[in-house]
Amino acid sequence: MDEWQKDFSDIVKSVSDEVERFFTGMTEVVDTFIEMTEELSEQVQTSLLSEVDQYLQDLAEPFLEVYWDFEDVLGDDLSSHLPYPVEPTAEQNPACMGCRNYHGQVYNGNLLVCGMHPSGYEDQSCPDWEGESIS
Template structure:
């Protein structure tokens, strides 16, 4: 090889070494920043989070107390007025057992059996009975 080729290869090797050193320095800096951010997050969690929790408890406690008192007052009303499901039985609404259209929810004390027969079907065989698979 000629001298200029050797010099060129030597320059390329030097550049590669310098780039490697640069990225090693960047990697060390990033690691240091991650360690620093972990330390800061830990300090925030230990010191500030407790203070924030106490502050929020002081603010929300009166509202929560009022809410629980209101819950005691309105609890009976909600139980009477929220819908609940009544399943069909052989004694009540036997034609509706297994029917796809059965709704069976009680609203304000009134049972809605299904949209086609809101009060249920009187006989054992409903003409609109349909299984869940769409068979008649």
């Protein structure tokens, strides 16, 4: 083998070894960076979550105190101001039974039957009655 072929072969082997060492070193650096990033993110997440939790508690506490004080003042009267549903019966709003327009919510003591007849329809059958749609 000629001398220059041997030198060329040695140079290629040397470059190959250096490239392998370079990528091995870069892999170690990247792995270390990823580990540090994971540790840092865990620490930030832990501290951030506790700080946000504390902040939200501090923020909500005055509102909750006012709410509980308000509930103590109103007592059972509070529930009478909240809307609640009323179903049509044979005695009350019989024309509305099975109608898809029936709303039937009580607001502050007043029953809203439907948009067409807010107080309900007087007869047994309503001209605006529409059956429940089956989807």
